Amino acid sequence: MQPEEFHDLFSLLEAEVKKIIVGHAEVIRKILVAFFAGGHVLLEGVPGLGKTLLVKSLSRALGLSFKRVQFTPDLMPSDITGTQVLTESNGRRDFQFKKGPIFAQLVLADEINRATHKTQSAVLEAMEERQVTVFGETFSMESPFMVLATQNPVELEGTYPLPEAQLDRFFFKLLISPPSPSELKEILHRTTGSGTPEVSRVFPENGAGQIGAMKSLLRQVLIAPPLEDYVVRLVHSTHPTEQPRNPPVSEIKNYLRFGASPRGAQAIILGAKGNALAEGRVHVSYEDIASVTYPALRHRLILNFQAEAENVGPDQILTALVKKVPRD
Amino acid sequence: MIQPSFQDPAERPERIITQVITRLKTHALRDLLLMALPPLAALFYVGFFLHRAAWLSLEFFALTSLAMAGSLLVAGLLRFRFSAASRSLAARLVDQKAAAKDRFLTLATIDPSKAPSFFVERLRQEAATLVKRIHFKKEFPYRIKRSFFVSIVVSVCIILLFHLLWSIAYRSSTPARPSEDLRLLARKIEQAAVFPDLARKLESAAVKLQDENISEAEKQALIQELIKNLEQQLAAGSAGDARDDLLRQVRDALQGLERDFQKGSAQKGAGGIKSNLPDHREGQGTGSEKGEGGEAKHSQLQDSKNQELRGEKSGKEKEPEPGKKQNEGRGDRNQGTERRPEQAKQEKEEKGSKEKAESGSKGFKRQDEEIPQGPPPERFHKAGAEGKQGVKAARYVVVQLPDEFEAAAGEGVSGKGKRVRAKTPASNAPLRSPDTPGAAGEKQLLPLEYRGLIR
Numbered sequence: 001m002q003p004e005e006f007h008d009l010f011s012l013l014e015a016e017v018k019k020i021i022v023g024h025a026e027v028i029r030k031i032l033v034a035f036f037a038g039g040h041v042l043l044e045g046v047p048g049l050g051k052t053l054l055v056k057s058l059s060r061a062l063g064l065s066f067k068r069v070q071f072t073p074d075l076m077p078s079d080i081t082g083t084q085v086l087t088e089s090n091g092r093r094d095f096q097f098k099k100g101p102i103f104a105q106l107v108l109a110d111e112i113n114r115a116t117h118k119t120q121s122a123v124l125e126a127m128e129e130r131q132v133t134v135f136g137e138t139f140s141m142e143s144p145f146m147v148l149a150t151q152n153p154v155e156l157e158g159t160y161p162l163p164e165a166q167l168d169r170f171f172f173k174l175l176i177s178p179p180s181p182s183e184l185k186e187i188l189h190r191t192t193g194s195g196t197p198e199v200s201r202v203f204p205e206n207g208a209g210q211i212g213a214m215k216s217l218l219r220q221v222l223i224a225p226p227l228e229d230y231v232v233r234l235v236h237s238t239h240p241t242e243q244p245r246n247p248p249v250s251e252i253k254n255y256l257r258f259g260a261s262p263r264g265a266q267a268i269i270l271g272a273k274g275n276a277l278a279e280g281r282v283h284v285s286y287e288d289i290a291s292v293t294y295p296a297l298r299h300r301l302i303l304n305f306q307a308e309a310e311n312v313g314p315d316q317i318l319t320a321l322v323k324k325v326p327r328d
Numbered sequence: 329m330i331q332p333s334f335q336d337p338a339e340r341p342e343r344i345i346t347q348v349i350t351r352l353k354t355h356a357l358r359d360l361l362l363m364a365l366p367p368l369a370a371l372f373y374v375g376f377f378l379h380r381a382a383w384l385s386l387e388f389f390a391l392t393s394l395a396m397a398g399s400l401l402v403a404g405l406l407r408f409r410f411s412a413a414s415r416s417l418a419a420r421l422v423d424q425k426a427a428a429k430d431r432f433l434t435l436a437t438i439d440p441s442k443a444p445s446f447f448v449e450r451l452r453q454e455a456a457t458l459v460k461r462i463h464f465k466k467e468f469p470y471r472i473k474r475s476f477f478v479s480i481v482v483s484v485c486i487i488l489l490f491h492l493l494w495s496i497a498y499r500s501s502t503p504a505r506p507s508e509d510l511r512l513l514a515r516k517i518e519q520a521a522v523f524p525d526l527a528r529k530l531e532s533a534a535v536k537l538q539d540e541n542i543s544e545a546e547k548q549a550l551i552q553e554l555i556k557n558l559e560q561q562l563a564a565g566s567a568g569d570a571r572d573d574l575l576r577q578v579r580d581a582l583q584g585l586e587r588d589f590q591k592g593s594a595q596k597g598a599g600g601i602k603s604n605l606p607d608h609r610e611g612q613g614t615g616s617e618k619g620e621g622g623e624a625k626h627s628q629l630q631d632s633k634n635q636e637l638r639g640e641k642s643g644k645e646k647e648p649e650p651g652k653k654q655n656e657g658r659g660d661r662n663q664g665t666e667r668r669p670e671q672a673k674q675e676k677e678e679k680g681s682k683e684k685a686e687s688g689s690k691g692f693k694r695q696d697e698e699i700p701q702g703p704p705p706e707r708f709h710k711a712g713a714e715g716k717q718g719v720k721a722a723r724y725v726v727v728q729l730p731d732e733f734e735a736a737a738g739e740g741v742s743g744k745g746k747r748v749r750a751k752t753p754a755s756n757a758p759l760r761s762p763d764t765p766g767a768a769g770e771k772q773l774l775p776l777e778y779r780g781l782i783r
């Protein structure tokens with residue numbers, strides 16, 4: 001596959017999704033970049049912003065199987081992974097494994113923070129290993145496979161915040177903001193009028209091969225060693241225990257308990273490569289790194305009590321980080 | 329499909345990075361030279377100045393200059409090495425100028441053997457179109473840095489400070505020993521590579537001056553002999569203008585040495601004694617009038633003295649046989665006892681006016697006065713010593729005449745031409761010493777010794 005072909009297909013996917021979703025161009029691009037980078041995405045936003053519609057449209061454009069799981073406090077792990085079911089055929093009774101919704105190619109885990117940790121951990125293995133083990137038997141996921149989880153920042157009562165280990169497995173964390181007045185007007189035109197547009201399929205039925213080629217092409221994008229060094233400096237600067245006595249980024253020492261793991265650096269590099277390819281380039285630039293730093297690191301920084309007390313968020317810390325860490 | 333190209337390294341767009349690096353290195357070298365040359369020139373100037381003042385020999389000066397230049401060169405090379413632009417920095421500059429979004433940085437730093445060739449060729453294609461945006465000389469011009477101006481200011485300050493310290497040291501320094509002066513002179517002549525004999529003579533004179541077994545008079549005679557030789561050579565006038573200047577310099581220096589010698593011997597107390605008492609003239613008319621005119625007379629006297637000296641000097645140079653006449657003139661001037669009466673009178677008036685003008689001064693010092701040889705003049709006599717002009721520092725006291733003299737004096741005063749002659753002295757009791765407090769104001773009976781003084 002050529003970079004131009006990638007760019008064309010990428011742009012087509014974006015355009016198809018934008019037929020249904022108004023605004024959120026950056027979110028759409030980041031989700032697609034995460035998809036081709038092989039990662040999972042956590043979407044955070046208030047209800048009614050079209051998160052579910054977004055994922056559905058994406059699955060239609062990609063031509064992938066899609067399943068939605070509404071996480072509730074009484075949801076069991078077997079409801080996600082599947083379970084053994086007693087069946088009878090030819091006079092014989094046997095247990096048959098019935099696959100759960102996690103076995104779709106695109107899984108929407110809606111309000112994942114409402115389910116118990118036990119249920120949340122059921123998604124963990126699937127996200128990381130691309131396989132599920134039930135009653136000692138391992139079942140692999142279909143390729144490509146992506147989990148898009150959503151969480152509501154408003155309803156904190158009766159919720160189970162995602163553990164750090166699970167948060168770290170998400171490639172990007174994207175914040176969905178409410179639409180602007182013009183966007184809202186457009187949404188109303190599309191949804192309250194007659195004739196809603198349809199999303200066309202970009203990839204054919206056997207499009208998995210093409211998607212695989214695009215994923216492979218993404219990993220071949222060139223990145224200069226100085227840029228890699230810059231990413232390393234960025235991630236290393238997030239560790240409060242590794243800082244000198246008078247660190248250049250004082251916010252790290254003041255507000256962080258733990259910094260980003262190596263997965264954060266991987267997410268930045270792969271995300272920057274995907275971003276470059278989406279713009280039709282075959283090399284990574286500093287702007288690509290800057291555009292993916294926030295989605296890649298904001299959910300990987302663990303804040304301390306002082307940050308919570310002073311209402312300091314991870315994005316503020318990342319702003320200071322990007323400003324003060326030198327590029328060369 | 330993009331056809332692979334840029335097989336020839338000379339055609340590759342990253343070649344511009346190499347050109348930028350070369351240009352930046354040239355700029356760095358220029359900066360270095362501009363920064364290093366002013367202090368080097370300043371130090372060279374200082375060294376040359378010291379060499380001209382005979383503080384540094386030619387070899388030492390040359391060695392020091394070479395060492396300074398060498399050390400500056402080494403320091404410059406080291407600094408140049410660290411300040412030279414790296415490949416990534418040059419690539420970033422090119423990206424900035426061409427708005428290339430880090431294409432040149434990627435091309436400059438990646439290992440093409442490990443990267444997909446198709447991607448590298450595609451990157452080169454894109455970079456090649458962007459290279460055309462760069463006007464090399466316009467985008468990377470040379471600009472003089474602030475360090476150059478700082479360097480110039482520092483160098484000028486060094487030179488000014490040196491001159492300031494030199495002048496302070498020159499004023500406050502104690503006179504060098506005569507032997508050292510002669511040695512410096514000898515070295516100067518030696519460096520000029522002329523008059524080797526003279527240089528040797530000066531060197532030997534320096535040794536003799538240090539010798540304590542040789543008397544002061546012999547040392548002075550030695551210096552005078554050297555001066556005489558120089559006068560002869562100057563009068564001969566065969567050496568040439570530059571060499572004449574050198575001879576004159578040496579002669580002036582020797583004359584200065586001679587004066588210092590005579591001053592030193594005079595202060596030691598041989599013959600003349602410097603009087604600490606002011607030379608009052610209370611009995612001789614109003615001193616204030618003399619004081620007012622005295623300053624003008626003093627300056628006139630100075631000028632006339634200077635003119636005389638200059639006239640004598642020029643006269644010595646012009647005369648075909650300067651030796652005899654010069655010596656005579658010098659002897660006349662230096663004897664002191666056979667001074668012209670007009671000069672002596674002028675000097676006394678000048679002393680009086682000077683003392684009036686400078687009430688705090690203890691003695692009278694004239695810069696251009698030549699210290700005569702032989703017995704010192706009367707002005708160096710101690711108080712009470714008798715000279716041709718009378719008793720030095722003699723004071724006048726009010727004398728009470730005896731009754732018989734008073735009566736005779738009254739008759740004498742009324743008529744003109746009548747003189748009072750004392751018949752019998754009233755007392756031969758000596759007067760108190762004039763420096764006794766109240767001695768001037770006391771009334772004493774006329775002693776025998778003053779009989780002839782009353783007119």
